Amino acid sequence: MNATDDVSPSPLPVHLAVIMDGNGRWAQARGLPREAGHRAGAETVREIVTECRKLGIRYLTLYTFSSENWNRPKTEVAALFSLLLEFLGQEVPRMEREGIRLNILGDIDGLPLAARTALRHGMRRTAANDGMVLNLALNYGGRAEIVRAVQELLREGVSPNDVTEESFARHLYTAGQPDPDFLIRTSGEQRLSNYLLYQCAYSEFYFTPVPWPDFRVPQLHEALAVYGSRSRRFGKTQEQIDAR
Numbered sequence: 188m189n190a191t192d193d194v195s196p197s198p199l200p201v202h203l204a205v206i207m208d209g210n211g212r213w214a215q216a217r218g219l220p221r222e223a224g225h226r227a228g229a230e231t232v233r234e235i236v237t238e239c240r241k242l243g244i245r246y247l248t249l250y251t252f253s254s255e256n257w258n259r260p261k262t263e264v265a266a267l268f269s270l271l272l273e274f275l276g277q278e279v280p281r282m283e284r285e286g287i288r289l290n291i292l293g294d295i296d297g298l299p300l301a302a303r304t305a306l307r308h309g310m311r312r313t314a315a316n317d318g319m320v321l322n323l324a325l326n327y328g329g330r331a332e333i334v335r336a337v338q339e340l341l342r343e344g345v346s347p348n349d350v351t352e353e354s355f356a357r358h359l360y361t362a363g364q365p366d367p368d369f370l371i372r373t374s375g376e377q378r379l380s381n382y383l384l385y386q387c388a389y390s391e392f393y394f395t396p397v398p399w400p401d402f403r404v405p406q407l408h409e410a411l412a413v414y415g416s417r418s419r420r421f422g423k424t425q426e427q428i429d430a431r
Contacts, residue, residue, distance in 0.1 A: 197415055198414075198415055199242060199243065199244055199411060199414075199415070200244060200367070200368035200369035200391075200411075200414055201244070201245050201246060201365050201368055202244075202245065202246035202247075202248065202364065202365050202366065202367045202368050202369075203239060203244050203246070203247050203248070203367065203368070203369050203370075203371070204247075204248040204250075204367035204369070204370045204371070204382070204383055204386075204387070204390065205235070205247070205248070205249050205250065205370070205371045205372070205373075206250045206370070206371070206372040206373070206376075206379075206380060206382055207228060207231075207232070207249055207250060207251070207373060207399040207402075208372055208373050208374040208375075208376055208398070208399060209224075209373050209374025209375070209397075209398030209399045209400070210224035210225045210227065210398070210399055210400060211224050211225075212224070212374060212398060213227065213228075213374075213398040213399070213400045213401065214227070221263055221266075222263065222266040222270075224398075224400060225263075225266065225267055225270055226270060227400035228399045228400050229270055229273075229274050230400070231399055231400055231401075231402055231403060232249065232274070233274075233278065234403055234404060235247075235402070235403075235404075236278075236287070236321060238404050238407055239319065239407075240285060240286075240287060240318065240319050242411075244319065245319055245320065246319070246320045246364055246365065246367075247319065247320070247321050247322065248292065248322035248323075248324060248361075248367065248383070249321070249322070249323055250324045250327070250380075250382050251271070251323045251324055251325050251327075252271075252293075252324075252325045252326060252327070253324070253326075253327055253328060253380070253381060253382070254293070254294070254326055254327060254328035254331060254381075255328065255381065268298075268299055268301070268302050271302055271305075271325075272301060272302065272305055275305045275306065275308075275309050276305070279308070279309040279312055279313065282309070282312075282313050282316065282321065283312050283313055283316065285318065286316045286317060286318025286319065287313060287318060287319045287320075287321050288310075288313045288314065288315075288316040288317065288318075288319070288320045288321065289306075289309045289310050289312075289313045289321055289323070290310065290320055290321065290322045290323070291306055291310065291322070291323055291324075291325055291360075292322050292323070292324040292325070292327050292332075292360035292361065293324055293325045293326040293327030293328075293332075294326045294327070294331070295307070295325065295326065297326045298325060298326055306323075306325070320364065322361070322364075324382070324383075327360070327382075328381050329379070329381045329382055329383055329384035329385070330384065332359055332360055332384075332385070333359075333384065333385055335358070336355055336358035336359055339358045340354070340355070340358060355385075356385075359385060359386070361383075361386055366386040366387070366388070366389065367383060367386055367387055368390060368391065368414070368419070369390060369391050369393065369410075369411075369414045370382075370383070370387055370390045370391070370392050370393065371393045371394075371395070371402075371410050372392070372393070372394050372395070373395055373397055373398055373399045373402050374395075374396065374397070374398045374399060375394070375395075375396040376394070377394045389419070391414055391417055391419065393410045393413055393414065395410065
């Protein structure tokens with residue numbers, strides 16, 4: 188069996204998070220503008236979303252645009268949002284047909300009007316879908332998410348003794364979703380970059396030198412096979428796990 192055959196790695200993560208890194212470097216290595224790398228990366232998104240839906244992964248979270256990305260050149264930022272609008276126009280009807288629910292993690296009110304409008308339209312159209320949740324982390328920062336959760340608890344007048352991990356998690360963007368079991372970062376960097384800081388406390392990490400535009404189904408299967416080979420301990424010793 189080769190890497191492109193139908194496989195179902197076991198066990199699969201319920202929630203897969205991805206830091207899609209390397210679009211710009213992929214383009215520069217080919218003498219292309221950075222925008223070409225982002226367009227190539229959008230094709231990878233389509234392929235990975237389709238494969239995750241086929242495999243039965245219930246939650247897929249993609250780090251699409253961080254709050255720090257506003258510091259990039261204005262032309263690149265504009266190209267990214269133009270590409271987002273194009274992606275939503277093409278993919279939301281397919282998500283609707285295939286049972287994929289679109290969800291946004293991040294400060295949607297801080298996005299350009301056209302992006303806000305398209306995203307809210309996509310979320311409305313797919314709100315009843317229950318086959319898979321596709322989270323796009325947009326205008327997102329992990330520290331800002333934690334601060335936002337604290338502010339909401341304070342506004343509600345919750346006493347310090349009543350703050351629990353469960354009540355805190357209900358104020359995160361991922362409220363109602365399981366934490367990521369597995370986090371993949373492409374293009375060789377080995378850090379979280381302010382991504383899902385609270386939720387990834389016990390996630391398994393996988394770092395690959397492959398840039399995002401080249402991370403396709405065979406590379407996804409390879410990563411999932413690594414996940415399937417690991418023993419998740421959640422702070423327990425192997426002896427405690429074996430005794431269960």
